[in-house]
Amino acid sequence: MVGLSVDTIPKLWRLARLDYDPVRQRPILLYPEGAVLLNETGAAVLELVDGKRTVGEIAAILGERYQTDVSTDVAEYLAGLADRELIQ
Amino acid sequence: MTSDRPTTLLAELTHRCPLHCPYCSNPLELIRAEAELTTDEWKRVFSQARELGVLQLGLSGGEPLVRKDLEELAAHAHSLGLYQTLVTSGLGLTRKRAEALKDAGLEHVQISIQDSDTESAERIAGVSSVKQKRAAVALVQELGFAFSINVVLHRANLDRIGEIIELAGSMGADRLELANTQYYGWGLKNRATLMPTREQVQRAKEIAEAAIERYRKKMQIIFVLPDYYEQYPKACYGGWGKTYIVVAPNGQALPCHAASMIATLSFPTVRDHSLEWIWQESPGFQAFRGDSWMKEPCRSCPRKTVDFGGCRCQAFALTGDAANTDPVCTLTPLRHIVDEGIAEAGAPAEWEYRVLAGEPQRA
Numbered sequence: 001m002v003g004l005s006v007d008t009i010p011k012l013w014r015l016a017r018l019d020y021d022p023v024r025q026r027p028i029l030l031y032p033e034g035a036v037l038l039n040e041t042g043a044a045v046l047e048l049v050d051g052k053r054t055v056g057e058i059a060a061i062l063g064e065r066y067q068t069d070v071s072t073d074v075a076e077y078l079a080g081l082a083d084r085e086l087i088q
Numbered sequence: 089m090t091s092d093r094p095t096t097l098l099a100e101l102t103h104r105c106p107l108h109c110p111y112c113s114n115p116l117e118l119i120r121a122e123a124e125l126t127t128d129e130w131k132r133v134f135s136q137a138r139e140l141g142v143l144q145l146g147l148s149g150g151e152p153l154v155r156k157d158l159e160e161l162a163a164h165a166h167s168l169g170l171y172q173t174l175v176t177s178g179l180g181l182t183r184k185r186a187e188a189l190k191d192a193g194l195e196h197v198q199i200s201i202q203d204s205d206t207e208s209a210e211r212i213a214g215v216s217s218v219k220q221k222r223a224a225v226a227l228v229q230e231l232g233f234a235f236s237i238n239v240v241l242h243r244a245n246l247d248r249i250g251e252i253i254e255l256a257g258s259m260g261a262d263r264l265e266l267a268n269t270q271y272y273g274w275g276l277k278n279r280a281t282l283m284p285t286r287e288q289v290q291r292a293k294e295i296a297e298a299a300i301e302r303y304r305k306k307m308q309i310i311f312v313l314p315d316y317y318e319q320y321p322k323a324c325y326g327g328w329g330k331t332y333i334v335v336a337p338n339g340q341a342l343p344c345h346a347a348s349m350i351a352t353l354s355f356p357t358v359r360d361h362s363l364e365w366i367w368q369e370s371p372g373f374q375a376f377r378g379d380s381w382m383k384e385p386c387r388s389c390p391r392k393t394v395d396f397g398g399c400r401c402q403a404f405a406l407t408g409d410a411a412n413t414d415p416v417c418t419l420t421p422l423r424h425i426v427d428e429g430i431a432e433a434g435a436p437a438e439w440e441y442r443v444l445a446g447e448p449q450r451a
Contacts, residue, residue, distance in 0.1 A: 032173055
């Protein structure tokens with residue numbers, strides 16, 4: 001999959017909400033008629049999506065946190081969600 | 089067998105409705121107001137649903153705004169963290185109620201539109217409704233709700249799908265559901281009148297597909313093909329008793345809103361049992377989980393993990409046996425039943441409006 005470019009400023013779809021499901025004990029993305037159960041890294045990416053940071057800035061923050069280059073993973077993960085119109 | 093956790097509860101709060109659409113998804117035998125669950129009973133159902141793992145709540149009906157306690161129910165659901173959608177005709181959505189629902193934490197409102205043409209829309213609804221719907225749309229926009237429009241498509245409006253999409257776009261919808269009529273209950277009763285022709289469906293599909301691209305990132309468009317024109321059946325809610333629970337106005341819990349028509353099964357009510365017992369243990373919810381119930385051609389078919397044999401309600405409605413392959417499937421010798429239904433398209437017929445038993449038919 002082609003990732004989003006580093007300069008893209010991803011924004012969560014207006015109808016989607018990042019939440020935590022205490023029953024499944026998993027972070028979760030909720031939107032009309034649907035839900036995506038997230039893993040820890042997916043949630044870490046989405047928590048940084050605020051409509052201001054670029055893909056590059058998000059990758060840099062996480063790269064520092066995990067002490068490894070995550071830029072390709074972040075760009076592809078967000079592209080996957082953009083393809084489903086959950087990221088705009 | 090072990091069950092998955094449900095994700096969605098559709099709460100049919102009431103069957104009362106000011107509209108009389110001839111394709112209504114409610115059963116032919118509508119439940120009367122006296123039999124509806126009380127406010128406290130609904131709250132208990134929402135709490136139990138959340139504990140069971142439900143994330144999405146549809147506040148539906150009938151017309152849910154008929155319930156005076158809707159705001160209280162929405163506030164309770166919000167306190168549980170449920171993502172709520174109000175599924176409404178828009179009739180009865182006054183400013184006062186819309187503001188109260190916003191305060192209660194309701195996030196998403198879905199308003200039905202019958203057609204882009206006013207005269208046709210009101211003929212389909214069986215009642216003057218367009219002006220009130222426009223007012224409801226304006227309120228929903230003004231108060232900043234997430235906003236969907238839902239349109240049920242059939243022979244009488246399918247040729248205007250382009251105009252319908254433009255109308256939804258001009259109303260500022262975030263999301264547009266274009267759902268072809270499903271033939272259960274009222275829809276099945278009126279099938280000869282509602283069934284579109286193959287040419288209509290083909291043209292509509294092309295227009296919808298082009299619009300999906302054109303509206304990308306502005307309005308999400310979901311177009312559902314009529315399953316009669318498909319080669320394989322739909323995977324109803326990802327399989328029986330897998331993700332979805334419907335609770336009817338009287339508390340009867342069902343794996344699908346049409347399941348009460350399956351006369352060979354009985355479904356318990358939330359008045360007698362916890363939702364957890366109903367989901368995990370009740371025979372009705374267990375009946376078609378997994379694949380041990382399947383007959384041929386499903387049993388040996390690789391698609392059984394894709395579409396789970398299709399819709400049990402449709403199999404029952406059209407073949408009399410809910411364990412048969414959904415007759416939409418072109419791999420079953422029962423397919424001729426669906427083809428005969430398609431052949432009715434274009435037959436001159438008047439539809440029968442959705443009314444309570446004993447209520448007069450509408451002109």
